[in-house]
Amino acid sequence: xxxxxxxxxxxxxxxxxxxxxxxxxxxxxxxxxxxxxxxxxxxxxxxxxxxxxxxxxxxxxxxxxxxxxxxxxxxxxxxxxxxxxxxxxxxxxxxxxxxxxxxxxxxxxxxxxxxxxxxxxxxxxxxxxxxxxxxxxxxxxxxxxxxxxxxxxxxxxxxxxxxxxxxxxxxxxxxxxxxxxxxxxxxxxxxxxxxxxxxxxxxxxxxxxxxxxxxxxxxxxxxxxxxxxxxxxxxxxxxxxxxxxxxxxxxxxxxxxxxxxxxxxxxxxxxxxxxxxxxxxxxxxxxxxxxxxxxxxxxxxxxxxxxxxxxxxxxxxxxxxxxxxxxxxxxxxxxxxxxxxxxxxxxxxxxxxxxxxxxxxxxxxxxxxxxxxxxxxxxxxxxxxxxxxxxxxxxxxxxxxxxxxxxxxxxxxxxxxxxxxxxxxxxxxxxxxxxxxxxxxxxxxxxxxxxxxxxxxxxxxxxxxxxxxxxxxxxxxxxxxxxxxxxxxxxxxxxxxxxxxxxxxxxxxxxxxxxxxxxxxxxxxxxxxxxxxxxxxxxxxxxxxxxxxxxxxxxxxxxxxxxxxxxxxxxxxxxxxxxxxxxxxxxx
Numbered sequence: 080x081x082x083x084x085x086x087x088x089x090x091x092x093x094x095x096x097x098x099x100x101x102x103x104x105x106x107x108x109x110x111x112x113x114x115x116x117x118x119x120x121x122x123x124x125x126x127x128x129x130x131x132x133x134x135x136x137x138x139x140x141x142x143x144x145x146x147x148x149x150x151x152x153x154x155x156x157x158x159x160x161x162x163x164x165x166x167x168x169x170x171x172x173x174x175x176x177x178x179x180x181x182x183x184x185x186x187x188x189x190x191x192x193x194x195x196x197x198x199x200x201x202x203x204x205x206x207x208x209x210x211x212x213x214x215x216x217x218x219x220x221x222x223x224x225x226x227x228x229x230x231x232x233x234x235x236x237x238x239x240x241x242x243x244x245x246x247x248x249x250x251x252x253x254x255x256x257x258x259x260x261x262x263x264x265x266x267x268x269x270x271x272x273x274x275x276x277x278x279x280x281x282x283x284x285x286x287x288x289x290x291x292x293x294x295x296x297x298x299x300x301x302x303x304x305x306x307x308x309x310x311x312x313x314x315x316x317x318x319x320x321x322x323x324x325x326x327x328x329x330x331x332x333x334x335x336x337x338x339x340x341x342x343x344x345x346x347x348x349x350x351x352x353x354x355x356x357x358x359x360x361x362x363x364x365x366x367x368x369x370x371x372x373x374x375x376x377x378x379x380x381x382x383x384x385x386x387x388x389x390x391x392x393x394x395x396x397x398x399x400x401x402x403x404x405x406x407x408x409x410x411x412x413x414x415x416x417x418x419x420x421x422x423x424x425x426x427x428x429x430x431x432x433x434x435x436x437x438x439x440x441x442x443x444x445x446x447x448x449x450x451x452x453x454x455x456x457x458x459x460x461x462x463x464x465x466x467x468x469x470x471x472x473x474x475x476x477x478x479x480x481x482x483x484x485x486x487x488x489x490x491x492x493x494x495x496x497x498x499x500x501x502x503x504x505x506x507x508x509x510x511x512x513x514x515x516x517x518x519x520x521x522x523x524x525x526x527x528x529x530x531x532x533x534x535x536x537x538x539x540x541x542x543x544x545x546x547x548x549x550x551x552x553x554x555x556x557x558x559x560x561x562x563x564x565x566x567x568x569x570x571x572x573x574x575x576x577x578x579x580x581x582x583x584x585x586x587x588x589x590x591x592x593x594x595x596x597x598x599x600x601x602x603x604x605x606x607x608x609x610x611x612x613x614x615x616x617x618x619x620x621x622x623x624x625x626x627x628x629x630x631x632x633x634x635x636x637x638x639x640x641x642x643x644x645x646x647x648x649x650x651x652x653x654x655x656x657x658x659x660x661x662x663x664x665x666x667x
Contacts (some may be wrong), residue, residue: 081150082132084125085367086165089526090144093121099139106131124164142525146367151394154370158207160197168207169193171371173359174225175309175340180332182351182377183344184384185361187534187562190369191344192243194361195311198342199240200233239307243314243344244533245294249287256289256297257282265306272300275330277323280609291318291486292452299327309340316347317559320452320589322631325646328354346562348381349591349635353646360384362396378638378645384563385641401567403595403642416442418550418583419478425471426458433458433612435472438602440551440583445574446617447594448587449627450604455612456587457485459604460553463585478550483543485555485587487536489528495539496524503546513579514542517572519565533560541569545576552577552584558593566590570597591635591644595620595664603627621665628663635664 098116100123106113113129114136116122125136130147137145154170161168169190173181175198183191196202203211206220214230221227229236252259256278260269273279276296281289289297295318302310312331316324324347332354335341345351351358358380363369372389374380383389387397417439424435433455440446448456461467462474464482491498500506506515515521518538523531531539537560544554554573558566570593577584585602588594594601601623606612616623628634634657635644644664647654657663 081152081155082127082130083148083150083168083368084127084130084165085146085148085167085364086123086125087144087146087366087522088122088166089530090142090522091122092142092144092525093123096141098123099141100125100136100145103135103139105133105135143522146364148364148367150368151392153392160193160202160204161207163209167193167366168368169197169371170363170368172197172204172226173342173371174374175229175342176225176357177308177340178335178338179356180335180341180343180354181374182355182358182380183342183361183371184346184348184351184358184381184563185369186363186365186564187532187560188365188369189361189363190371191361192313193369194371195240195313195342195344198229198309199238199311200236201240236309237307238309238311239302239305240311241298241302241313241315243317245298245317246291248294248298249289252286254286255282256284256286256293259286259297260300260304263301264304266304269300269304272303272330276300276326290453292320292323295319296323296327299330303330303334307339309342310334312341312343312345314344314346316345316350316589318452320450320631321591321628321633322451324350324589325353325633346566347590347592348385348563349644349646352377352381358384360389362389362394381643382638382640385643397564401563401641403592403637403644418442418444419476421463421474421476422472424462424469424474426455426462426467427470431455431609431611435459435462435469435614438614438617440585440617442581442583443578444599445577445584445586445597447598447601447623448585448604449589449594449601449623450612451608451631453608454604454606455614456604457555458612459602459614460555460585460587463551464553479548480551480553481544481547481549482553483540483555483557487533487540489536489540491528493527494524495520495526495528495531498528499524499539499543499546502543506546509579510546513575514545514572517568518542534562534565537561538565538569541572545572548580550582552582554584555587556589557586558588558590563592566593567596569593573597591664595624595644601627603630605630624664625661629658629661633663634658637666 101114104114106129111129114123114125132147134147157170159169159172197204206212217230299315315327328350355377357374358377359374360372361369385401388395420439423437426433450456464480520538520542541557557569600617602617603615603623603626604612634647634654636653
């Protein structure tokens with residue numbers, strides 16, 4: 080049975096421990112070099128061929144930095160890449176196919192981006208060795224598979240790659256949007272794609288002035304205008320609203336219809352379902368190892384992922400299946416003890432005005448906030464938080480407010496635990512079991528904030544917000560950078576905290592699954608983006624979803640096996656039927 084030993088480099092702190100992994104290892108005690116301490120770094124190296132898998136080092140490590148993992152026998156000799164001794168290992172690879180969109184779905188940290196970078200030629204696979212494998216070795220390794228021909232011509236395959244992180248785009252490219260797209264355009268498609276992605280109005284704008292959603296759409300367009308054999312898109316839905324996500328999906332789908340091979344990493348299952356032909360499910364232990372499963376049809380693949388069981392491989396990677404409600408949840412409150420009410424408000428900026436109609440929120444209620452980008456959702460939240468003063472009207476309530484902002488900018492030169500304690504003080508008895516553990520923040524407490532990924536920062540920011548004693552919790556885009564399982568576990572945590580504390584919450588999000596999962600009622604924003612916005616509600620879930628999706632012109636059907644929403648193709652029979660009935664989301 081293949082076995083790997085993983086040392087989390089960020090968690091290992093040899094200066095603060097007694098090297099228990101070395102002291103208590105049975106192999107070391109009998110004279111073997113099972114665990115060797117590096118004289119320069121002080122960190123251990125665990126030699127897997129000598130390790131018996133006893134797990135003593137795992138339990139003795141005070142920082143939980145070591146994992147010893149027994150892998151299925153079928154993975155013997157199938158290692159594609161390893162980042163070094165006792166580091167992350169990837170097994171198998173997805174298969175690009177001309178004229179098809181191949182999706183990758185799985186937890187963060189299981190190798191989706193690594194797989195894309197290998198196939199795009201940005202990272203040379205080493206097959207578990209220290210150096211990248213030469214072409215002859217790769218040819219022998221992939222002999223008899225579809226990937227043999229791919230790697231035989233990888234130097235001649237032209238690729239276009241949209242990376243996961245787009246926040247740093249203004250640092251590497253300068254100039255106006257239109258000029259940049261024209262320069263990158265190799266297919267004569269910049270005008271068409273600008274219109275399809277809603278970039279026409281910002282073509283004269285400098286890149287450094289773009290919002291996150293505009294940067295994302297620019298990155299998608301800049302990738303799609305290039306002439307390539309294979310296109311790679313890493314998380315193209317981040318920062319986009321529902322309408323923009325489906326437009327991006329159509330653009331990506333169009334590349335495959337033109338005969339190109341496309342690979343996409345995506346956590347929005349509705350978008351993944353809408354644009355893909357096939358799906359590879361990735362499973363494993365985050366930051367330790369990942370396995371790329373065989374390709375499946377998109378509907379079957381997503382359902383297998385939600386079920387947590389790969390029948391052909393006989394692998395269960397999740398204890399419980401994930402299911403969704405087909406009918407609007409009965410949890411919506413139409414009466415009860417009001418937490419607070421807000422009056423009619425207006426906020427004016429240069430070229431934009433937001434009108435807030437009066438509303439009330441009840442004790443224990445979570446109000447989902449939905450609407451297009453640039454329609455005033457964050458402005459409304461910031462007014463409730465006291466960060467912006469209304470132009471017209473006044474918020475007279477005197478309640479404690481905790482706010483998680485849309486953008487994650489934490490300036491603190493220390494560990495996660497030090498920052499949390501500075502913000503919320505001593506941890507209460509329920510903070511660890513109710514918030515830190517389900518949000519998977521506990522393993523990050525000893526890490527420094529500047530070392531964290533976007534998903535890790537997101538979970539910490541949510542924990543910090545929910546850890547504060549408050550009457551109203553304002554949580555802006557909590558699903559950004561999180562994988563599917565993290566999004567749903569975050570929704571559960573928010574609901575439990577709000578109900579137990581008899582508080583109330585507003586949650587802004589673009590992921591329809593998360594909104595459906597967390598909300599009691601909906602506050603819908605309508606209007607013209609970047610010009611005028613107006614609130615409607617809070618409304619019941621059915622009425623709110625119908626109003627919101629009617630505005631963007633999208634209907635969803637339900638998968639009969641999992642109940643998950645699946646976007647209908649515009650103009651299809653189901654789309655027309657549901658629009659005639661006025662049922663855009665809930666069908667029961």
